[in-house]
Amino acid sequence: MSDGHSKKTFVVTRFDPDQDAAPRKQSYEVPVHPDWKVLDALNFIKDEVDATLSHRWSCRMAVCGSCGMMVNGEPRLTCKEPLSQYGDTVVVAPLANFPVIRDLVIDADGFMEKLTSVKPWIIRAKELAVEEGPMRQSPAELAEFKQFSMCINCMLCYSACPVVANEPEFLGPAAIALGHRYSLDSRDEGAAERNEVFRGEGTVFSCSFANECTEVCPKHVDPAAAVNQAKLNAVIDWASSLVLPRGGDE
């Protein structure tokens, strides 16, 4: 087309539990602008073609983590993926490995519970008073955990993870990475508590090292490395607890 638009067909998963027994596919033809991301086409459909389509989005700058979906079978942040890299047909489906609420909207409550279970907060034997001022942390100490703090909770890694696919209760890459992030933080004293969580069933030892989580992460968090390190720490912590003398009178 003369204004730089071209047409693409979007095959979108639709499911409304009020009406549908099972998900179905619906096709839309969309005139796409060369600068558009996948999300722009979904918003065009919503505004101009079919107002009943439901999807989540907000920041459209790849940081709020709302708009993860399967695009041509791969978990992607739709606000980040340029349409120019796709052919004439683009298939958009809800994130794999999650229950679907409606259309492209998945149920994230399970992830929220997993996140809470790893105690993703600073744990200290004695809380600091605010009057004591900021703690010191060297740039090197910051670098120890910084990468794992970049997780935007978009949950693409859960969609990519072959273990989650078979074992939905698996704690999963993002939650483990965030728990591990706090254990690595020089200001934290909670590693032992989190190692106990990590030694439980369906946590770090369920990981099969497929590395898919790291490959799909849009923020280069490398959750696979976090899971690996967390596994090692959980073992070392457990082993040393067998060797070290116990407190109390003999």
Place this chain on the structure above:
Amino acid sequence: MVEVTRHDIVIVGGGAAGLRAAIAATEIDPAASIALVSKVYPMRSHTVSAEGGAAAVAREDDNFEMHGYDTVKGSDFLGDQDVIRYFVEQAPRELTLLEHWGCPWSRNDDGTVATRAFGGMSTKRTWYATDKVGFHMLHALFQHSLRFDNIVRYDEHFATRLLIDGGAVRGVAALDVRTGIVRVVLGRAVIMATGGAGKIFPFTTNGNIKTGDGMALAYRAGVALKDMEFVQYHPTGLPGTGILITEATRGEGGYLINCDGERFLTTRDYGVGTKAELGPRDMISRAIIQEIEAGRGIPGPYGEYVHLDLRHLGEAKIDARLPMVREMSKIYIGVDPVHEPIPIRPVVHYMMGGIDTDITAATSLPGLYAAGEVACASLNGSNRLGSNSLTECLVFGASAGRNAMAFAKGSGEGSEDALRRQGEEEAARIVALRGKQKGGEKLARIRADLHQAMESGCGVYRVQETMDATARAVAQLKGRYADVALEDSSSVFNTELIAALEMGNMLDVAEAVANSAAARRESRGAHTRRDVPKRDDQNFLYHTLCHFDPAGPRLGKKEVTLGHWEPEERKY
């Protein structure tokens, strides 16, 4: 049918201000039940998009007097001076708490927290975590909040009405987006923390969720919106998308360049003096518009722009301090700032105005508190300084949490029957709107026309005629909105219904913006008039109040609290 739940206090909004309020409330009483109602999962809140940093005195060469003076001068002397002094004194404490809660602040070699330069700030006092400060603060707050069992989250619940009985607010009605059920969430005090309203404009840094919901709810409940004419245009947004490129780019030494390769803030008089690129946002945005109008812009597919040049900072510094800017420039405009200048233009970013609150975050409605961008405590006056707003969310969020708890202690619960009835009325309104087929208007058209009206009348430069026209256009759009037709009748995750309810909120907020703007016949801060280019303290050194009335908004005035700094001509 509605479902009624009861808590001690109810917080609406799960961004920095709402989460800080919730944490403050748990600290007051670990046994209290605190409802946190948010239309998105809290970590999706728009705080996440803030980039450059949070201001608080941290260095030896800095003090509260300097931070306060910078802020009141930035406000063009419309900030309330008691509020400003309270804010600057609380700021270091709040950012320290964030540090204790795990925020990964960037560090100096000695392990102390690093600070960077920001526009209008006279020394380095902006704490940062590279250029993802809002993201890190939000996640640190949210993750810290998860340890408290008594913060009861209502994720993806859209609050649509304040419930009032016996002259005090007693809770909210909230649509459970997932089920379509309307819940009556009761508490003896309510805190609004829903953020701004950038989406009333077409070209904005704001995410899709920033539709002025809390402002509209308070406005319709009889609380005035204050200083709504002051809309901050951030100087550096990406053309087309409006995605924010942080002021930290200039804090770290970036230049603004016109089509002749000229650093126009140093070669021409735009009032910023030797601050150059580190002038305040209102002045820099005006300078860019003037450069473009003088023919020194650069034409592009989304209108003319100027360049933000970071190349001289070098790859190592850009990667260390501004990694997100590099990433986003590549993804969203196809430019690597290490090798090429970034196209930018002024973009709607922040509402200085909001729900009229006092220094305790209280409103005129007993039991209702507000904090963050949704509120107007009059910290920012007519122009906010960059990096004051994240700190503002913490300082006034904490204050709102504490003061709402104190209020709740001495307050009754109201009549549950009366509150339930209000909830049922609200549920009936929502059910009637859902999938409403009767009507001749399309939601997307109303939104497009609202955008067009707001941009033409309430831009960087304004004149009486177009402001009046915008106010009339918004009034007409409210009429058209009543005739909107919807397609989606599902009770489950009905985003068309949400968008329709948000549109109602946006129209109310837009009404307040346009009418407040048309009545201020002077230029001050971000409200810049071509037909009245001077500030007029004699006649306009007051806050604008805008009161809801079904027949059209009523405007009033409120005194500015002075007393510490004498208003003076604003020159840098």
